[in-house]
Amino acid sequence: MTARNHLPIVVVGAGSGGVVVASRLAEDPAISVLLLESESALGGSSLRNYMVGMTGMRDDYEWERDFGCAGWTWGSANKTFSAMPDILHDVQPHEAGQVDLALIDAAVGVGIPKIERIAHDTQSVRGAGFCSLTMRNGLRHSVLETYFAPLRTHKNLAVRTNAVVESVVMDSSRAVGVRLVGGEYVEARGVVVSAGALATPVLLRRSGIDRPGIGVGLQDHPSIAITLALRQPQRSSIRIGANIRLSSQRGSADIHLLSLNETNDSAMFGAVLAGVMQVHSRGEVKYDGSTGTGIASFNQLSDERDKAAMRDAVRFAYKLACSQSVTNIAGSLLSDAKGTSAKWINEATDDEIDAWALRQVGAYSHAASSCVMGRSDNDLAVVNERAEVIGYQNLWLCDASVLPRLPRANTHVPVVMVANRVSDMLRETFGELR
Ligand SMILES: Cc1cc2nc3c(=O)[nH]c(=O)nc-3n(C[C@H](O)[C@H](O)[C@H](O)COP(=O)(O)OP(=O)(O)OC[C@H]3O[C@@H](n4cnc5c(N)ncnc54)[C@H](O)[C@@H]3O)c2cc1C
Numbered sequence: 001m002t003a004r005n006h007l008p009i010v011v012v013g014a015g016s017g018g019v020v021v022a023s024r025l026a027e028d029p030a031i032s033v034l035l036l037e038s039e040s041a042l043g044g045s046s047l048r049n050y051m052v053g054m055t056g057m058r059d060d061y062e063w064e065r066d067f068g069c070a071g072w073t074w075g076s077a078n079k080t081f082s083a084m085p086d087i088l089h090d091v092q093p094h095e096a097g098q099v100d101l102a103l104i105d106a107a108v109g110v111g112i113p114k115i116e117r118i119a120h121d122t123q124s125v126r127g128a129g130f131c132s133l134t135m136r137n138g139l140r141h142s143v144l145e146t147y148f149a150p151l152r153t154h155k156n157l158a159v160r161t162n163a164v165v166e167s168v169v170m171d172s173s174r175a176v177g178v179r180l181v182g183g184e185y186v187e188a189r190g191v192v193v194s195a196g197a198l199a200t201p202v203l204l205r206r207s208g209i210d211r212p213g214i215g216v217g218l219q220d221h222p223s224i225a226i227t228l229a230l231r232q233p234q235r236s237s238i239r240i241g242a243n244i245r246l247s248s249q250r251g252s253a254d255i256h257l258l259s260l261n262e263t264n265d266s267a268m269f270g271a272v273l274a275g276v277m278q279v280h281s282r283g284e285v286k287y288d289g290s291t292g293t294g295i296a297s298f299n300q301l302s303d304e305r306d307k308a309a310m311r312d313a314v315r316f317a318y319k320l321a322c323s324q325s326v327t328n329i330a331g332s333l334l335s336d337a338k339g340t341s342a343k344w345i346n347e348a349t350d351d352e353i354d355a356w357a358l359r360q361v362g363a364y365s366h367a368a369s370s371c372v373m374g375r376s377d378n379d380l381a382v383v384n385e386r387a388e389v390i391g392y393q394n395l396w397l398c399d400a401s402v403l404p405r406l407p408r409a410n411t412h413v414p415v416v417m418v419a420n421r422v423s424d425m426l427r428e429t430f431g432e433l434r
Helices: 016-026 063-067 074-083 098-109 143-151 199-206 304-321 342-347 350-360 412-433
Strands: 009-012 033-036 088-090 127-130 132-136 157-160 165-171 174-180 185-187 190-193 216-218 222-230 242-246 255-260 269-276 283-288 293-297 330-334 395-397
Touching: 009 016, 009 174, 016 033, 016 143, 016 157, 016 190, 016 412, 074 412, 098 127, 098 222, 098 242, 098 255, 098 269, 098 304, 165 199, 174 190, 190 199, 199 283, 199 293, 222 304, 222 342, 222 350, 242 304, 255 304, 269 304, 304 330, 304 342, 304 350, 330 342
Parallel strands: 009 033, 009 190, 033 157, 190 395
Antiparallel strands: 088 132, 127 242, 165 174, 174 185, 216 283, 222 269, 222 330, 242 255, 255 269, 283 293
16 A cells, blocks of 8 residues: 555545545545535535436447447446436326426327336437436435435545635646645545536636646537416426427437426416437637636537527427417416517527527536546547546546536436446546555
């Protein structure tokens, strides 16, 4: 054992990726782990997300074929998905909200087949079904309950909150610790950065890490709402309970329509969300060296393929929203927050829909792919297939930033899959060093 082996592996950020990697590493009593989180709450985005759990399509995970990430195939991803504790709760019809029920009825009414457990269906390119949620006994079941709680009493897993990491401290090209805001230095055997797709690139830049791909390639799923003015207030506690999977004219399983039973503004408004799931547009987290902060630009719908898929998604969403099942629960359909009637969509030209979509497009909060995994000889790759920052030692990334592209799924479950695989690799690495 070398002198540094007694030091902890420091994990920066206690979100979906960080909690999993810290907990899975600490399963090995010979590895000491220190998990640092900037705010008081552990769990990151998994504490406030909408709980929709989903795998995506098989092709989404062929990273060896498409990006040269050796060993990252659908087969290996599926092995990990299958080994993960299944904490998804399938929404039952009696729990669903009125928009969920109406949307599924509408879809079935136009011939879209019903799919049981659509969350786990990785092959059907067209179908309608109730969502599966990261819930147990009616309550949110985040990575904390699944991964962290069983390890809570393990002496080799330490946690500090209100610990904002300013930078990773490097000795030449080797990570040797982290510096906290306030100046404290924490020495480490190695550092795993799991600060999320928006913060990780900024932290790397602030630490002087020099890879051209840092921040480049940022993605999110674009989405647009057709708002439903409901006849009766929403009563179910399920926020999003139905998912319709469709294919655009040029894509495959590249559209999701989701039911929103209640908007942020009021229980008297719901929505049909039209989302493009196979995303080609890419943006960037730009680093401002003068302030040490970053600005994210997603560049949504900048790629013509995404624009075309969004046109199809909006037209599908409007068609279902006009069905009897939906108009039974909604008195009117609106296309913006000013209360404009959505009727114009029926006759709209492609250009009119594009212009509206560019004004209205919002994010799904699925930021990813800002420090992508790829081959070491690819300048735009930031980590190799073992999630190690290329050209550096003892420095790994484990969060949504490393996904080479967004899967056709909500991102929490895919990030947890990646974190499980990275944990296995790190445990192998540290085991070999003993
Ligand atoms: C509002 C919302 C709704 C969503 N809904 C869904 C959904 O329904 N289904 C789904 O699958 N996905 C959903 N997502 C997305 C999903 O939750 C995320 O993709 C996933 O949790 C990302 O995990 P992560 O580990 O990359 O980052 P995060 O979970 O965001 O974790 C990053 C952590 O790092 C910490 N951190 C950042 N900088 C520092 C620093 N300098 N020092 C110390 N700590 C730091 C942050 O505080 C945070 O806790 C949603 C996200 C949001 C925000």
